[in-house]
Amino acid sequence: xxxxxxxxxxxxxxxxxxxxxxxxxxxxxxxxxxxxxxxxxxxxxxxxxxxxxxxxxxxxxxxxxxxxxxxxxxxxxxxxxxxxxxxxxxxxxxxxxxxxxxxxxxxxxxxxxxxxxxxxxxxxxxxxxxxxxxxxxxxxxxxxxxxxxxxxxxxxxxxxxxxxxxxxxxxxxxxxxxxxxxxxxxxxxxxxxxxxxxxxxxxxxxxxxxxxxxxxxxxxxxxxxxxxxxxxxxxxxxxxxxxxxxxxxxxxxxxxxxxxxxxxxxxxxxxxxxxxxxxxxxxxxxxxxxxxx
Amino acid sequence: xxxxxxxxxxxxxxxxxxxxxxxxxxxxxxxxxxxxxxxxxxxxxxxxxxxxxxxxxxxxxxxxxxxxxxxxxxxxxxxxxxxxxxxxxxxxxxxxxxxxxxxxxxxxxxxxxxxxxxxxxxxxxxxxxxxxxxxxxxxxxxxxxxxxxxxxxxxxxxxxxxxxxxxxxxxxxx
Ligand SMILES: Cc1cc2nc3c(=O)[nH]c(=O)nc-3n(C[C@H](O)[C@H](O)[C@H](O)COP(=O)(O)OP(=O)(O)OC[C@H]3O[C@@H](n4cnc5c(N)ncnc54)[C@H](O)[C@@H]3O)c2cc1C
Numbered sequence: 393x394x395x396x397x398x399x400x401x402x403x404x405x406x407x408x409x410x411x412x413x414x415x416x417x418x419x420x421x422x423x424x425x426x427x428x429x430x431x432x433x434x435x436x437x438x439x440x441x442x443x444x445x446x447x448x449x450x451x452x453x454x455x456x457x458x459x460x461x462x463x464x465x466x467x468x469x470x471x472x473x474x475x476x477x478x479x480x481x482x483x484x485x486x487x488x489x490x491x492x493x494x495x496x497x498x499x500x501x502x503x504x505x506x507x508x509x510x511x512x513x514x515x516x517x518x519x520x521x522x523x524x525x526x527x528x529x530x531x532x533x534x535x536x537x538x539x540x541x542x543x544x545x546x547x548x549x550x551x552x553x554x555x556x557x558x559x560x561x562x563x564x565x566x567x568x569x570x571x572x573x574x575x576x577x578x579x580x581x582x583x584x585x586x587x588x589x590x591x592x593x594x595x596x597x598x599x600x601x602x603x604x605x606x607x608x609x610x611x612x613x614x615x616x617x618x619x620x621x622x623x624x625x626x627x628x629x630x631x632x633x634x635x636x637x638x639x640x641x642x643x644x645x646x647x648x649x650x651x652x653x654x655x656x657x658x659x660x661x662x663x664x665x666x667x668x669x670x671x672x673x674x675x676x677x678x679x680x681x682x683x684x685x
Numbered sequence: 686x687x688x689x690x691x692x693x694x695x696x697x698x699x700x701x702x703x704x705x706x707x708x709x710x711x712x713x714x715x716x717x718x719x720x721x722x723x724x725x726x727x728x729x730x731x732x733x734x735x736x737x738x739x740x741x742x743x744x745x746x747x748x749x750x751x752x753x754x755x756x757x758x759x760x761x762x763x764x765x766x767x768x769x770x771x772x773x774x775x776x777x778x779x780x781x782x783x784x785x786x787x788x789x790x791x792x793x794x795x796x797x798x799x800x801x802x803x804x805x806x807x808x809x810x811x812x813x814x815x816x817x818x819x820x821x822x823x824x825x826x827x828x829x830x831x832x833x834x835x836x837x838x839x840x841x842x843x844x845x846x847x848x849x850x851x852x853x854x855x856x857x858x859x
Contacts, residue, residue: 393741393742394721394722395720396720397700397718397719397720398719398720399719400702400719400763400765402768423763423766426761426762426766427743427761430743430762430763431743434741443763445765445766447766448769469755471755494831495746495830495831495832496756496812496813496828496830496831497746497749497756497757497758497809497831498743498758500755500756500757500812501755501758501762583826583827583830584830584831
């Protein structure tokens, strides 16, 4: 299966990539891992005249500490994130999420930036960045701007990035250590499949065992990845026990708006599974945070 | 040259680009259209037909090769993206007289039936055993979850990967 032909560019800097993108406008596309774009091109769902491969821009790869934040280059692969000692130590939720994406070969190529921009409502990174209350940085070559995770996803396959901008970095607050708990629970039809439902949670308990921070992001239960805001608000300041977790899981379903999916279940099924998986995810996060059920 | 006849979208010879990479230890140079896939370039232009194309949709893993140390599905990589890379295919890890320990293990455990998925299974195992030289059964199943076999129930394949791990430990295979 072949895509239509295109002109190929392999810039070495962000500035060059942005310049090419702006020069060729709607006829151009960024190529990162290609794990979403190349299949779409081969199936002729999209046609691209100018393909700008960011795979050789080294400055867009890798992870680093920046004060209390962890910054991840937009072209960093899922596998690099999954296996990074820095990520495992400082934001272990991210390495857990990465391990659920596709299969090993897909994780070796696919990137966090490509996944966020692709904005598939079943993509796993959205829920993770929402749960962590992270930021997505985009650049038009002159200025980099930060987009809040709550303002990034607009609709299915649509984000608030503007024409001529590229996603350069993702920034999340470090979340680990004593009192922190996290979990990504993903319901899959078969190994390597996109999620039927996914729930990313991140909890913080203070000295008295009260919840001082809660983040819950949901995958595949609406037109975009979403935040379970009511559930988060409910947990804040409370002593979270099994009853609290059960109640929060019920509230999480209120934030969802799934549609019937011929492959992965009806809207009703997805709502039911959202409750179950939120419960499990919160429970694991709570126990990892040192909470006793 | 028959490129114009091969592709109906009308790309002419002037659209060919030159790609260079190291293939199984040898430097290779090949002229391709930008849209040509690594899998088809390996097979049709470079004669490396060990790499199979099964689904052509990134699902089955038959076309798995190693690009710069990482296993990738070569049906979903444009050959031009591999410019400057180091590529290893199943032809590069052993030969008929001197099989790689993973190939030996697949033979001994009969980790195949029709054999179509085998090159991909072997290349994925090649990468996976470097990541995890002493895997448990469930880790092996996770490690080859991107490779589909429609004949076996995977049991002999999993056994073969485990045996390969043992062989490579004693032999220090590469
Ligand atoms: C078999 C299979 C299973 C999969 N399973 C899952 C799964 O379970 N969960 C999951 O989340 N994903 C899954 N995916 C998708 C995978 O995660 C992709 O890697 C991801 O969606 C896209 O990332 P990419 O780097 O491959 O981007 P590409 O495919 O290269 O690009 C995707 C889109 O983003 C744009 N883009 C890429 N990078 C940038 C950038 N830095 N700035 C601006 N625009 C950019 C491109 O122009 C394109 O429109 C699966 C894919 C396959 C093939």
